Amino acid sequence: MRSIAQDRSLRTPWDTFEREVLEYLRTLIRFDTTNPPGNERVATDFLAARLGAAGIAAVVLEKEPTRANLVARLEGGGDAPLMLSSHTDVVPVEAARWSRAPFGAEVAEGCVWGRGAIDMKAKCAMDLGLMLALRKAGAALNRDLVLAAVADEEAGSELGARFLVEHHSELVRAGWVLNEAGGFTLYLGGRRYYPIQVAEKGYVTVKMTVSGPPGHGSIPRSDSAIAGLAELVVRINRTPMRLRLTPLMRRTLDLLGIEPQSAPPLFRAMMANTVAPTILRAGYKDNVIPGEASVVLDGRTLPGETPESLLRELREIVGPGPALEVLKCAPPAEGSADTPLFRLIAHQVEMADPGARAIAWMLPGATDSKFYAQLGATCYGFAPVRIGPRMPYGSLYHGNDERIPIDGFLWGLRLYVEVVLSFVGLRFDQVFN
Numbered sequence: 001m002r003s004i005a006q007d008r009s010l011r012t013p014w015d016t017f018e019r020e021v022l023e024y025l026r027t028l029i030r031f032d033t034t035n036p037p038g039n040e041r042v043a044t045d046f047l048a049a050r051l052g053a054a055g056i057a058a059v060v061l062e063k064e065p066t067r068a069n070l071v072a073r074l075e076g077g078g079d080a081p082l083m084l085s086s087h088t089d090v091v092p093v094e095a096a097r098w099s100r101a102p103f104g105a106e107v108a109e110g111c112v113w114g115r116g117a118i119d120m121k122a123k124c125a126m127d128l129g130l131m132l133a134l135r136k137a138g139a140a141l142n143r144d145l146v147l148a149a150v151a152d153e154e155a156g157s158e159l160g161a162r163f164l165v166e167h168h169s170e171l172v173r174a175g176w177v178l179n180e181a182g183g184f185t186l187y188l189g190g191r192r193y194y195p196i197q198v199a200e201k202g203y204v205t206v207k208m209t210v211s212g213p214p215g216h217g218s219i220p221r222s223d224s225a226i227a228g229l230a231e232l233v234v235r236i237n238r239t240p241m242r243l244r245l246t247p248l249m250r251r252t253l254d255l256l257g258i259e260p261q262s263a264p265p266l267f268r269a270m271m272a273n274t275v276a277p278t279i280l281r282a283g284y285k286d287n288v289i290p291g292e293a294s295v296v297l298d299g300r301t302l303p304g305e306t307p308e309s310l311l312r313e314l315r316e317i318v319g320p321g322p323a324l325e326v327l328k329c330a331p332p333a334e335g336s337a338d339t340p341l342f343r344l345i346a347h348q349v350e351m352a353d354p355g356a357r358a359i360a361w362m363l364p365g366a367t368d369s370k371f372y373a374q375l376g377a378t379c380y381g382f383a384p385v386r387i388g389p390r391m392p393y394g395s396l397y398h399g400n401d402e403r404i405p406i407d408g409f410l411w412g413l414r415l416y417v418e419v420v421l422s423f424v425g426l427r428f429d430q431v432f433n
């Protein structure tokens with residue numbers, strides 16, 4: 001039997017834990033996992049080594065060489081498993097536009113600088129630290145705790161979460177998932193909010209092609225494919241798609257005091273399907289009028305919508321002329337905010353930042369949550385970090401000079417730990433001192 005004194009030694013001093021998790025973050029940033037090409041294995045090897053040294057076996061799976069996904073598990077009681085999810089890839093950088101080395105993980109001006117600091121190596125570091133501290137403490141969990149650190153999120157998840165969900169579902173099936181895209185400070189109307197992602201839009205990438213008579217560039221014609229396509233692109237840009245508020249967004253906008261008709265672009269994108277032209281293609285020689293011109297449309301669907309319903313709405317705008325071809329799609333996802341885990345998150349957020357309020361919201365973009373939700377999980381975006389009012393948080397996502405304030409990161413770490421420990425049935429002082 002363990003004595004109380006021995007139990008004490010199994011707990012991790014909180015200040016040591018903070019230092020370690022900060023170092024995990026800096027180590028992860030230094031691995032260049034830019035996707036493409038990805039090369040997530042360098043990050044996964046590090047995670048597997050740290051977990052392995054603590055006696056936690058990790059499963060590493062690659063659909064393609066170097067595109068590693070890692071799943072590890074601490075076994076617990078019979079309640080529905082909680083999965084801590086992150087992706088280890090990052091988007092490319094324009095290094096010349098950065099003030100510091102994008103993969104240097106420098107500490108300066110109170111921040112850790114580098115690609116992935118926000119999206120989303122910070123949460124990956126928190127997940128690793130928490131698994132190690134829990135393992136060391138050896139306390140009994142009321143449910144399995146799963147760590148998933150996956151590849152390829154930034155390029156559609158084909159080699160990452162989607163691959164695991166479709167081919168190794170037993171590893172990543174969970175009742176609950178904590179993932180990215182929520183838990184940061186949002187300043188609105190003089191108040192502080194913490195959006196918790198409960199829903200996310202689907203995507204439908206559409207290639208729209210217009211045909212027309214080809215000809216010699218010396219004899220212009222108004223019915224060319226390029227002219228037709230240009231008119232349709234302008235029309236798409238000028239025609240707003242139907243506003244449709246899901247019950248979740250109606251409650252959230254009410255709470256924030258935002259009128260749907262005058263909502264800023266971010267919120268408008270949570271209230272309608274959208275299509276944005278992103279790639280134009282036409283022509284191959286300067287004196288030939290091409291017979292075909294195309295545009296790729298980045299389409300996004302609200303919960304409850306399908307690729308077919310988006311195509312119908314798009315067809316109403318562009319008419320019967322152009323050919324529409326779906327290049328890829330993934331469904332939207334919507335969970336409930338009326339759950340014990342959401343209430344726990346909201347309670348802990350409001351304790352950690354008195355006067356602030358947690359709100360449920362929808363991400364206009366996509367995360368791996370949409371795939372884990374297909375296995376029945378309730379997924380929340382909760383990667384907490386406290387941000388000051390002058391920090392351009394939104395532009396740090398995929399932006400230049402991505403960085404995370406250290407005090408806000410450590411604030412988020414404590415909040416995250418409180419939420420996870422409570423949800424696996426433990427008190428803070430059973431794991432930390």
Ligand SMILES: [Zn+2]
Nearest residue numbers: 119120153180
């Ligand atoms: Zn991300």
